[in-house]
Amino acid sequence: SSLRRATMSVIWQSRSGTIGTTSKYKPWYVVNPDTFFYGVIWKYVITASALYVALITPLQACTMELEMSFFLVFGFLVDAVFIIDLVLQFFVQITVHTSVGLKRVNSLRRIALHYLQSWFFCDLLVAIPFDLLGVFTLDIEGRTVRILWMLKLFRLLKTSRWWHLIEVPYSIKHQQEWLLLRFLGLLLLLCHWFACLWCLSLHVDNHEASWRDAINLEREEYGMEQLTGYQTYVLAYYFCSYTMTSVGYGDMGPQNGLEVLLCICMVICTGFCWAYVLGQICAIVAGINEESQAFRMRMNNLNVMMQTENLPESLQKRLRTFFLQNRNLAQHQHNLNLLNSMSPQLQSEVCFTSNLPWLRKVSFFNQFIQYFESIEDQGLPADSYRACLAEMSRRLECYAFAQDETFETEQVLCILSKGLCMIDSVLQHKGDVWGEDFILLDRALIRYKRCHALTYIEVLHLRRESLMEIIEEKRYSCPKLGEMVHGFRRRLAARRAILLEAKMRRMKQPREDGEVKKELI
Numbered sequence: 001s002s003l004r005r006a007t008m009s010v011i012w013q014s015r016s017g018t019i020g021t022t023s024k025y026k027p028w029y030v031v032n033p034d035t036f037f038y039g040v041i042w043k044y045v046i047t048a049s050a051l052y053v054a055l056i057t058p059l060q061a062c063t064m065e066l067e068m069s070f071f072l073v074f075g076f077l078v079d080a081v082f083i084i085d086l087v088l089q090f091f092v093q094i095t096v097h098t099s100v101g102l103k104r105v106n107s108l109r110r111i112a113l114h115y116l117q118s119w120f121f122c123d124l125l126v127a128i129p130f131d132l133l134g135v136f137t138l139d140i141e142g143r144t145v146r147i148l149w150m151l152k153l154f155r156l157l158k159t160s161r162w163w164h165l166i167e168v169p170y171s172i173k174h175q176q177e178w179l180l181l182r183f184l185g186l187l188l189l190l191c192h193w194f195a196c197l198w199c200l201s202l203h204v205d206n207h208e209a210s211w212r213d214a215i216n217l218e219r220e221e222y223g224m225e226q227l228t229g230y231q232t233y234v235l236a237y238y239f240c241s242y243t244m245t246s247v248g249y250g251d252m253g254p255q256n257g258l259e260v261l262l263c264i265c266m267v268i269c270t271g272f273c274w275a276y277v278l279g280q281i282c283a284i285v286a287g288i289n290e291e292s293q294a295f296r297m298r299m300n301n302l303n304v305m306m307q308t309e310n311l312p313e314s315l316q317k318r319l320r321t322f323f324l325q326n327r328n329l330a331q332h333q334h335n336l337n338l339l340n341s342m343s344p345q346l347q348s349e350v351c352f353t354s355n356l357p358w359l360r361k362v363s364f365f366n367q368f369i370q371y372f373e374s375i376e377d378q379g380l381p382a383d384s385y386r387a388c389l390a391e392m393s394r395r396l397e398c399y400a401f402a403q404d405e406t407f408e409t410e411q412v413l414c415i416l417s418k419g420l421c422m423i424d425s426v427l428q429h430k431g432d433v434w435g436e437d438f439i440l441l442d443r444a445l446i447r448y449k450r451c452h453a454l455t456y457i458e459v460l461h462l463r464r465e466s467l468m469e470i471i472e473e474k475r476y477s478c479p480k481l482g483e484m485v486h487g488f489r490r491r492l493a494a495r496r497a498i499l500l501e502a503k504m505r506r507m508k509q510p511r512e513d514g515e516v517k518k519e520l521i
Helices: 002-016 036-062 070-091 108-116 120-127 130-136 143-158 162-167 175-204 211-221 229-244 257-309 313-328 331-340 344-359 363-377 383-395 464-473 479-520
Strands: 094-098 101-105 397-401 406-409 412-418 421-423 426-428 449-453 457-463
Touching: 036 070, 036 143, 036 175, 070 108, 070 120, 070 130, 094 108, 101 108, 120 143, 130 143, 143 175, 175 229, 175 257, 211 229, 229 257, 257 313, 313 397, 331 344, 331 383, 344 363, 344 383, 363 383, 363 479, 383 457, 383 464, 383 479, 457 464, 464 479
Parallel strands: none
Antiparallel strands: 094 101, 397 457, 406 449, 412 457, 421 426, 421 449
């Protein structure tokens, strides 16, 4: 029906963070930035072209001859990509802030005005094929063209989201190590740019002696050939690297006024960059070792406590094994903190996805999930139902038990999240659930479970009081959960009461038969 399609459209827009016209109602010539082609393929093409500009273009402008070559032809292709992207920006939907939230704009006039006021002139400067002008210029050295060629680096101002292309589609662990690699790459890239500028000074002023001339004179004394373009770049990179790190061997230096001025700027800029990178690296290394230091301190305190109390050697080994295996128990609390920092919609979706396996194994939770899934199939919102599951996830408590440890559970729903255990001669593994009768009021009807840990285990507990508090809090927004839980409790209580009464009568019947026999005798 039209009402259902409109409702699903609103739900889709709210989950995507935008309010306004969807792609169904936009003109065919307006590009939706969330499509697969533009949002994935074209962004990777632009990113690859920008990487070419960051690495190869400075080398072309500062060290290579202005003649037809493989890199020059490839540079033409990169310029073509930037020209296509420049034209494409006039047809890509933009997102604007309104009083009712974010809205996608399809008007070409507003799109063009927004682009002209933002990145148009920067993209236009980058799209100009200065390399093509350098080939056909009458200036053999191409001083002006080489300087203008370096302006293509302005394209890198729009690459603040490069890292998001890796972080969003891929799961990157050990963020601190990745940050160290990023800063190492930043240092290498800065040295590369400064080395190219140092080589560019050779083409700007040819009337005075340069640093390359001084090195060539020394090479002539030893009968060596003059420096090639590749050797010139390597020496420039060597000079910039030890200038940035404040080593300063002194075997190379500026030979004219332009090179002295460039050296002054280089020392100032690289000094700030080096200090910033060192500060960030120190902070990252401290963050990497923070958890390890806390764990080592805890183990040291444990050893001191065991020696002070003069505990047996076997017990000391068990304690050390438990704490070594228990090292990652704090991950549950970290997950809760991350969950609390999310938006309500994301909390509901994350909790539903992560807890769905064990929720399906609890009869009344599985019935509740099937109910709101049927509502979603009808095109109706079910966010309030998912919010109940998110609240239950926040109420879960994590407990750890050592190997060969025996414990009992009373009026709690238990979910085994790690390890193996035995319950009534039945092997339980990760994801298994027991204690479904924790919702009963009469403790005489509850079947207590005695658990024996075969390995180190971690168990999540949902207490009856927590579930009842959630039902009370959601009695108006989500009354169906309370109805299903209370209905299941009444049915289970009636069944257990009947079985209990039958058991008591069976136990009472032999005693009455014995008394009758005694009277007959």
